[in-house]
Amino acid sequence: MDVTTLPTPALVIDAAIVRRNVERMAAYAREHALGVRPHTKTHKSLRLAAMQLAAGAVGLTVAKAGEAEAMAQAGRGDAPADLLVAYPALDPSRANRLARLARRATVRVAVDSAYAAEALAEAAERANGTIGILVDVDVGMGRTGVQSPVAALALAQKVDSLPGLRLDGIMIYPGHVWDPPDAQAPALAAVAVILGATLALWRENGFEARIVSGGSTPTAYQSHLIPGLTEIRPGTYVFNDMNALRGGFCGLNDCAARIVCTVVSEAVPGQVVIDAGSKTLTSDRCIPAPESGHGLIVEYPDARITKLSEEHGQVDVTACSRRPRVGERVTVVPNHICPCVNLHDAAWWLEPGEPPESLVVDARGRTS
């Protein structure tokens, strides 16, 4: 079997590009004395997590308890796993699972409420373990996170007062900054002001933030512009996608994950249909270019994937000088690779000159 005979739609991963992406981020982080704690939501793969750890990652980031349980197996020799749950895991099921996991791994959880701190403390006490806590501070994303330095101090005091918890630091997520790299400085300066004020207030009150965790793929290479960060949590950088490409954060040659599709219909004039719909690509729009369609067809850059149903991708080919024909295979770079990977039980790992190798998506579907 080679890539031309894989059943489609097939998620294929270019191993050489992945290695280059991982190494580039590791080199940047070394240069600026930052830790890399990759968000494993992008690949959900123990093998890729191990590759990131081998390249120097200080630990792994996950979103949910189920992902933490899966990724705890991606150890580095005898060292226990070091996991950050970048999510307020406050319900009894998640809190209990993480507390149990904390007996054999370093588990930290980011929280933005006293409720979450108390729930995790109770679970940790029941399990006779210790959970590290990062206080989630909103730096402009408006999703989660306490809303002021004063609120961050109050939550630090709360965490510090609770048994079973260890106050480890602060988490920020500048996920609202979608400027291209050369325009990010002003937005990141605003982030730095909030973070700086919070760190100062903590210091004045005797609290140390040993970990200050930030970063996202778009802002990753500008992380040195935010004083005080100790580590970054990029996820998408390992594969990249159309969000990263059209945002100006990577080139097409840095996009490691693609979907090989078959053209299954050309009956409607000016249109072809590929066998990848929302069950393969997700319905996610491209954030920096919402009207650009549902991904790039590499071989036909003038084509536009205009509409997805679950198993059909309708492609407008009227702008193409040469058009794909029924039965032909084409390659799509998805808009948003993370939820796309989550739709696939396995990807195909492509080493130059070798047959495709199945790469299990170990943590697929771990939403709880």
Added chain:
Amino acid sequence: MDVTTLPTPALVIDAAIVRRNVERMAAYAREHALGVRPHTKTHKSLRLAAMQLAAGAVGLTVAKAGEAEAMAQAGRGDAPADLLVAYPALDPSRANRLARLARRATVRVAVDSAYAAEALAEAAERANGTIGILVDVDVGMGRTGVQSPVAALALAQKVDSLPGLRLDGIMIYPGHVWDPPDAQAPALAAVAVILGATLALWRENGFEARIVSGGSTPTAYQSHLIPGLTEIRPGTYVFNDMNALRGGFCGLNDCAARIVCTVVSEAVPGQVVIDAGSKTLTSDRCIPAPESGHGLIVEYPDARITKLSEEHGQVDVTACSRRPRVGERVTVVPNHICPCVNLHDAAWWLEPGEPPESLVVDARGRTS
């Protein structure tokens, strides 16, 4: 374990509503002498397919070869499975798998190109089997389907000339008709004109359409307005969703599938965050009400799920007189239940007075 302690996000299915939805469609079809061939893409479950067959379904509809292989096991006693692949399964992998399946089950495939007919004929000959063919005629959806009665006749002649194939009839999909039931008649009259002309041309040329397959959930109960249909292929009706509800095709009490969520953050003013994002609900907008958000929170109908990231659902609660609090559980009716079910390895089947029972999503992720 009861529904109040299930780990969230949890896909729960109300058994009594499912039974009522299945029975209502079966009764309508009996009244109008139509067969029901449910599209199993909605539930992807052998157990629910068996329930539909027990209620009188003439067979099952699937989209992909992998789904056909899974659903072939949902037999009715000793009768072989009767499957329609409502998809141009023309690539070598799919064609060969379906041809092999056709040796032990009735397999029909809808095609809209001579290419597809030839590919399936070659595969059927190699497997020493016979594949039934429906000619896919576009009645206005503009996705797949031949574009005229003349093209439908030409494709019928092609199919009829090929060994390994059996010309069984015509497939239409009025998936573009989203009018509420009381306004559908004019749109369906236009559909009927195209279908009628095609059937007449086939008859004039000696071709019989023993099967004329139509329908969708929105138009299902108006199928008697399209003369010539022999069967309908509703899928969503088994569970319903916000598309069906806001389209006027069902009531809230007919929505059988819901997501139980936990509120994990209330840090941002006027907003709460639920633990269901695009990895749980999909990013699909509501077709009849694109600005209505990402599903209905049943307990807080004035709340609006404004933004999804993979694991976060941001909910605007400024219009709520009473607001959900962190740690609280809420119930969401998703916009589009079919791809939502595809994100879950299993749902919870809720019989009145009994503990939740795991319902495996047997054909989840079968995109090839």
